[in-house]
Amino acid sequence: DQQVKQNSPSLSVQEGRISILNCDYTNSMFDYFLWYKKYPAEGPTFLISISSIKDKNEDGRFTVFLNKSAKHLSLHIVPSQPGDSAVYFCAASEEGNTPLVFGKGTRLSVIA
Amino acid sequence: EAGVAQSPRYKIIEKRQSVAFWCNPISGHATLYWYQQILGQGPKLLIQFQNNGVVDDSQLPKDRFSAERLKGVDSTLKIQPAKLEDSAVYLCASSASGGGTQYFGPGTRLLVL
Numbered sequence: 001d002q003q004v005k006q007n008s009p010s011l012s013v014q015e016g017r018i019s020i021l022n023c024d025y026t027n028s029m030f031d032y033f034l035w036y037k038k039y040p041a042e043g044p045t046f047l048i049s050i051s052s053i054k055d056k057n058e059d060g061r062f063t064v065f066l067n068k069s070a071k072h073l074s075l076h077i078v079p080s081q082p083g084d085s086a087v088y089f090c091a092a093s094e095e096g097n098t099p100l101v102f103g104k105g106t107r108l109s110v111i112a
Numbered sequence: 113e114a115g116v117a118q119s120p121r122y123k124i125i126e127k128r129q130s131v132a133f134w135c136n137p138i139s140g141h142a143t144l145y146w147y148q149q150i151l152g153q154g155p156k157l158l159i160q161f162q163n164n165g166v167v168d169d170s171q172l173p174k175d176r177f178s179a180e181r182l183k184g185v186d187s188t189l190k191i192q193p194a195k196l197e198d199s200a201v202y203l204c205a206s207s208a209s210g211g212g213t214q215y216f217g218p219g220t221r222l223l224v225l
Contacts, residue, residue: 004154034213043116043203043216044155089154099145099168100214102154 003027004092006103015112019077023090023103026071030092034100035064035075038087047088048075080110114139116217118204124223130192133220136185137206143167145214146179146189147203155203161187194224
């Protein structure tokens, strides 16, 4: 049973436009959410996170939105750049010393 | 600050052989994780250490996988004997404390023939 779901395996966006990556979760105990970016042959790189006490967190071109009632979060990249082309993983954890649960990832392609 | 180091980067073995992977976490990070990432899937936790103690190994196939972190710093993950379905990328991650942001190494890509 997948607790973290990324239902879009891939997404193509034109350079300069907004990229929106979505993630749904089923475990209501999750209270910390992260996005990781992964290039081929590299490990995942931490991008941005949000705790359940917030509904938005911004870092430069990246913004994560959390809708707890819908158990949904999204990552917005504005403006999208070709270097953003990678696989993006959504991950979640419960409070305290618990491991991350990852989604299957969404491959973003930003077309110049 | 140096990141998480892993070796080897690639390994090809035949089924029933044994293999070991090494990880050195970010200096000062008390928590260390091993993940398995099968092609097309997200990383799945195998084992979590807090210092040199095991916090969670519920997803580790203990009949063939073992891991240790004897001095609370670097760690090794071993597979013996390997099966075809063990072909995956093995990722090591560390965090300053359990529940904090995890930082990943480059991974070891294992191919079992």
